[in-house]
Each structure stands twice: as C-alpha cells, then as structure tokens.
Amino acid sequence: MRRSSRRLTLVLTTLLLVVLAAGATAAWSFGAHRERQPVALAEYHSGPSADRNVRLSAAAGADPRAGDVLAALRQYFGAINNRDYESWVDAVAAEQSAPQTEQQWVTAYASTVDSNLMVMTIANEPIRARMMFTSEQAVELAPPSLPVTCINWDITYLLDEQDDHLVLSGIDPSAQSMAACQ
Numbered sequence: 001m002r003r004s005s006r007r008l009t010l011v012l013t014t015l016l017l018v019v020l021a022a023g024a025t026a027a028w029s030f031g032a033h034r035e036r037q038p039v040a041l042a043e044y045h046s047g048p049s050a051d052r053n054v055r056l057s058a059a060a061g062a063d064p065r066a067g068d069v070l071a072a073l074r075q076y077f078g079a080i081n082n083r084d085y086e087s088w089v090d091a092v093a094a095e096q097s098a099p100q101t102e103q104q105w106v107t108a109y110a111s112t113v114d115s116n117l118m119v120m121t122i123a124n125e126p127i128r129a130r131m132m133f134t135s136e137q138a139v140e141l142a143p144p145s146l147p148v149t150c151i152n153w154d155i156t157y158l159l160d161e162q163d164d165h166l167v168l169s170g171i172d173p174s175a176q177s178m179a180a181c182q
Helices: 002-042 066-081 085-091 102-108
Strands: 054-056 113-123 127-136 150-162 165-180
Touching: 054 066, 066 085, 066 113, 066 127, 066 150, 066 165, 085 102, 085 165, 127 165
Parallel strands: 054 113
Antiparallel strands: 113 127, 127 150, 150 165
C-alpha cells in the first residue's frame, strides 16, 4: 500500500508540474501576443501629413498577403487622392461601385485628401485590413455624424479576390471609429 501511495504522489506531482508549465507557457504566449498591438500603435502618429503613401506596420508586414493587401489599398487611396474614378472602380468590388455614378463619386470626393495611411494589422478568412489614416475634406463632404475638415480614422476594410487581385469589398461596421483631428 505504501508503494501505491508513493506512486500516486509521484504521478500527481508530475501532473501538477506539467499543468503549471503549460499554464506558464500559455501566460507567456498570451502576454507576448498582447505586447505586439501597442508596438504597432506606437508606430503610428495620427494627424494630417504630406505623406500619401500607404505603409505597413511591422505586424501587418509579417502577413503572407501583405503585398497584395498593400497593392489594393494603394490603388484605392491613390484613386481617391488623384480623383481617378476608373482606378477606384478597379480597386473596389463591383457591388461597391455599382450604386455610384462617376459624377456622384467625383462630387463625394471632390475635396478629400487622405494622408498618413498605415495598415496596422491584416487578418485572413475573410481578408481584413485594419487601417489608421487621416482624411481632410470640406465640412459639407464630411460624414454627417462628424462634420469637420479633418478626421482621424481607425477602420477595418474587408477585401476579396476579384480578377486575380484583391479589391475592397466593404467596411467592418463593428471595427471603425473616427475622431476630429486635434
């Protein structure tokens, strides 16, 4: 019986050590993963700038689809900043461009300048790109809920494959915020 008690104690002690080691590893992994988000945010400083290029944070750049996502977003924002409707139509899914005529689009973006554009994170299935950027526009062309000339956006775009390249197919309504520039 004594031998059985020792064996049981040894088994329970070993099991406890395994559980503690697994817990410590999980806690370390969770903590290491959580630290990445603030680092990405530290790379971004909100507000307008002369830089109209779409850039990738280190976290977004590590994603295997980063090049494709970057190309799609550069085309999209380049089309807006250059008032290039045809390029914009090629950058968005057909269901995004269908409701707007060229004249409606030109009017809607007549004064918009998007700058300080950074892809913060990329997720897959579906492909999602969280972006932070600043838009400047005439007050009358700003979103009705925030009628100001300068807005800092934190928004997640949905992307789909279309004709062998990625296009913007929508915005995740649960993952967007906007604030007036300071």
